[in-house]
Amino acid sequence: xxxxxxxxxxxxxxLGHVHAIKTALExxxxxxxxxxxxxxxxxxxxxxxxxxxxxxxHRALKEEGIELDRVYVIxxxxxxxxxxxxxxxxxxxxxxxxxxxxxxxxxxxxxxxKYEVKxxxxxxxxxxxxxxxxxxxxxxxxxxxxxxxxxxxxxxxxGGVERLRTIxxxxx
Numbered sequence: 001x002x003x004x005x006x007x008x009x010x011x012x013x014x015l016g017h018v019h020a021i022k023t024a025l026e027x028x029x030x031x032x033x034x035x036x037x038x039x040x041x042x043x044x045x046x047x048x049x050x051x052x053x054x055x056x057x058h059r060a061l062k063e064e065g066i067e068l069d070r071v072y073v074i075x076x077x078x079x080x081x082x083x084x085x086x087x088x089x090x091x092x093x094x095x096x097x098x099x100x101x102x103x104x105x106x107x108x109x110x111x112x113x114k115y116e117v118k119x120x121x122x123x124x125x126x127x128x129x130x131x132x133x134x135x136x137x138x139x140x141x142x143x144x145x146x147x148x149x150x151x152x153x154x155x156x157x158x159g160g161v162e163r164l165r166t167i168x169x170x171x172x
Contacts, residue, residue: 004028005096006120007076007089007106009037011046011130012155013056014147018064020120021071024100027118030070032093033057038075047134047164050075052154059150086113137161138168 004024008017024031035053040046048056054073061068072094079088086109099110099117107117136143137160144152155161 001029003030003096004098004100005032006100007034007036010035010053011048013060013151018060023121032072032096035075037078039077044167056151056154059154060148063148063150137164
């Protein structure tokens with residue numbers, strides 16, 4: 001059995017994430033999805049909690065018809081030191097064989113630990129970066145077209161857009 005690893009912050013889960021997960025699952029029997037920076041929430045860069053991000057992933061995968069028994073979703077807090085980050089990921093996750101990433105630092109860290117690292121097949125990357133989606137949420141843009149329907153519904157149900165706008169306000 002071949003198991004892959006895919007790391008993201010999922011702030012929020014978007015169509016590019018779903019595309020990458022589906023692509024990885026075409027090559028692997030199972031996939032470990034790491035919710036990175038799990039300890040952060042209620043900031044402009046990380047507005048959603050780890051639990052909310054896990055729920056978004058779950059809803060998006062169900063919406064896409066992805067078999068949930070092929071996926072592990074694991075929150076992993078940052079360790080603050082790149083040299084020991086892979087060990088942290090390994091300690092939180094089931095064993096894996098291949099890592100899917102386009103992040104140059106993540107690629108290097110896992111390659112130094114002798115893991116096979118494969119690039120993620122990008123899907124409209126210029127449109128679907130989490131930063132851009134969060135900016136669209138702040139400014140009233142059409143962010144909903146860039147995330148799965150179930151994720152948009154969930155974000156609205158928890159007041160995610162309002163939360164982000166509150167976080168963005170300055171003290172008077």
